[in-house]
Amino acid sequence: MICSDAFRATGDAMAEIQGAPGYRYLTTPHPVAGLTPDQVRERAEAVAAEVMSLLTAGAP
Amino acid sequence: MAGEPDPDVAREAIEYCYEQGWTDGLPVVPVSQSMLDEFLAQTGRSPDEVLWRMDHLGRECTVQTAAINAAMAGCLPEYFPVVLAAWDAVMRDRAAKGGGWQSTSGPAPLIVINGPIRAELGINCTGGAFAGGFRPNATIPRALGLMLRNAFGVAPHVFDQTTQGIPGRWAICFGENEEESPWEPLATEMGLEPGANAVSCTLTRTYEFVDNRHTQNPEHLLWDFADTISRTGVMIFRAQSAGIVFCPEHAQMLASAGYAKADVKDWLIEHCGRVEADLRNAGKDAVSEGGLGGRSASEDQRVPGDVFTPFLPGRQSVPIVVAGARNAAISMVFRVFGEWSNSSVPIESVRSSVAATKGD
Numbered sequence: 001m002i003c004s005d006a007f008r009a010t011g012d013a014m015a016e017i018q019g020a021p022g023y024r025y026l027t028t029p030h031p032v033a034g035l036t037p038d039q040v041r042e043r044a045e046a047v048a049a050e051v052m053s054l055l056t057a058g059a060p
Numbered sequence: 061m062a063g064e065p066d067p068d069v070a071r072e073a074i075e076y077c078y079e080q081g082w083t084d085g086l087p088v089v090p091v092s093q094s095m096l097d098e099f100l101a102q103t104g105r106s107p108d109e110v111l112w113r114m115d116h117l118g119r120e121c122t123v124q125t126a127a128i129n130a131a132m133a134g135c136l137p138e139y140f141p142v143v144l145a146a147w148d149a150v151m152r153d154r155a156a157k158g159g160g161w162q163s164t165s166g167p168a169p170l171i172v173i174n175g176p177i178r179a180e181l182g183i184n185c186t187g188g189a190f191a192g193g194f195r196p197n198a199t200i201p202r203a204l205g206l207m208l209r210n211a212f213g214v215a216p217h218v219f220d221q222t223t224q225g226i227p228g229r230w231a232i233c234f235g236e237n238e239e240e241s242p243w244e245p246l247a248t249e250m251g252l253e254p255g256a257n258a259v260s261c262t263l264t265r266t267y268e269f270v271d272n273r274h275t276q277n278p279e280h281l282l283w284d285f286a287d288t289i290s291r292t293g294v295m296i297f298r299a300q301s302a303g304i305v306f307c308p309e310h311a312q313m314l315a316s317a318g319y320a321k322a323d324v325k326d327w328l329i330e331h332c333g334r335v336e337a338d339l340r341n342a343g344k345d346a347v348s349e350g351g352l353g354g355r356s357a358s359e360d361q362r363v364p365g366d367v368f369t370p371f372l373p374g375r376q377s378v379p380i381v382v383a384g385a386r387n388a389a390i391s392m393v394f395r396v397f398g399e400w401s402n403s404s405v406p407i408e409s410v411r412s413s414v415a416a417t418k419g420d
Contacts (some may be wrong), residue, residue: 015218
C-alpha cells in the first residue's frame with residue numbers, strides 16, 4: 001500500500017484497529033491530487049525500489 | 061442553603077470526563093445511571109439496538125451509547141428522541157454512510173426540525189437560528205458530535221481527517237420557522253403528514269449568507285442567490301447540491317410574486333452555473349460530472365469558453381428551508397456535502413403514546 005505522507009497518522013491507526021499494528025506501507029510526499037502524469041511517473045520511479053524491497057522482504 | 065449542588069464535586073466529575081478523553085473540548089455533563097435511565101425512558105427502542113456500525117473501524121453505537129452522549133452534550137431527556145431521529149436522518153445520507161464523517165472537508169450535519177415539538181422543547185426557529193443561545197439547538201447537534209467521537213472513535217488528527225472544517229461544525233440545528241414561512245414545511249414537502257414532528261438532516265460544507273435588502277424585484281433577488289451558489293471555490297464536482305435557508309422576508313417576497321418552492325428551485329437550476337472560461341481561469345475545467353478530475357484540459361481538448369455548465373442537476377439538489385427573524389432580508393446559502401436523502405424522519409413520541417394509554 002502507498003499513501004501520501006499526510007495520512008500517516010490515520011494509516012497507522014487503521015492498521016492498529018484492524019489488528020496489524022506496525023503494518024508496513026510506503027508513503028509519497030503530499031500532495032498528489034494535482035500532479036501531472038509525468039510527475040506521477042517520477043513519483044512511481046522514486047518509490048519503485050522501496051516497493052520491491054517491501055514485497056520481497058519477509059514478515060517483520 | 062441546603063441542597064445546593066457542590067461546585068467542587070461537579071468540577072471533579074467534569075475533570076474526570078476530560079481525563080477520559082470524552083469531551084469535544086468543552087465541559088460535558090457527567091452522567092449517572094439514574095440520569096441515563098431518564099433518557100432511555102424517552103424511547104421505546106431497546107438500549108442494545110445498534111444505531112450504526114462502522115465496520116472498517118470495528119465500532120458501533122447503540123441506543124444506550126447515544127443516550128450517554130446526548131446526556132453528556134447537555135441535552136434534556138426529552139430531547140433524546142430528536143437526537144435519535146437526527147442520527148437516523150443523517151445516516152440516510154449516502155455520504156455519511158460512505159465515510160463522509162472522516163472526510164478532509166469535515167462536513168457538518170445540518171439539522172432541521174419541524175412540527176409542534178419545536179415549541180414544546182423550546183427549539184429556536186426565529187432570530188439567531190444559526191447563532192446559538194438555545195439549549196436544544198446547541199446540545200442536539202453536539203450530541204451527534206460526541207457520538208461520533210466516543211462511540212466510533214472518530215476524533216481529530218487520527219480518524220477524523222478534517223483539514224480545517226466548518227465553523228460551528230457541531231452546532232447547526234434549528235426549527236423551521238413554519239409560522240412565518242409562506243411555503244409548506246420541509247417535512248410536509250418530503251411526504252410526511254402536515255403537523256408531523258420530524259427531523260431532516262444532511263452533511264454540509266460551507267455556509268455563506270446573501271444580504272439583499274436592496275430590491276423589490278424577485279428576479280434580482282434570485283440572481284443574487286445564483287451568484288453565491290455559482291462560486292467556483294467550493295466546486296469539486298460539476299454536479300453540486302446547494303440549499304438555501306431563507307429568512308422569512310425573502311421567502312415572503314418570492315411567494316408574493318407567485319413563486320412556489322418548486323418554482324424557486326427550477327429558477328436556480330436553470331441559472332446557477334458557470335461558463336467554461338470561468339472554470340478554466342480557476343483551473344477547474346477538468347472537473348468532471350462525478351469526480352475530481354485532474355488538471356486543466358489540453359488546448360485540443362478544450363470546449364469553447366462560452367459553453368455554460370449548470371451546477372444543480374434537479375430539484376432534489378436544492379433543499380429549501382425557512383428560518384430566522386423577520387427583521388432583515390438576510391438568508392443563508394449552504395452546500396450539501398454529498399447528496400441529501402430528500403426525506404424527513406418522524407420523531408418518536410413516547411410520552412404521547414404513554415399519555416394515550418393512560419387516557420390523558
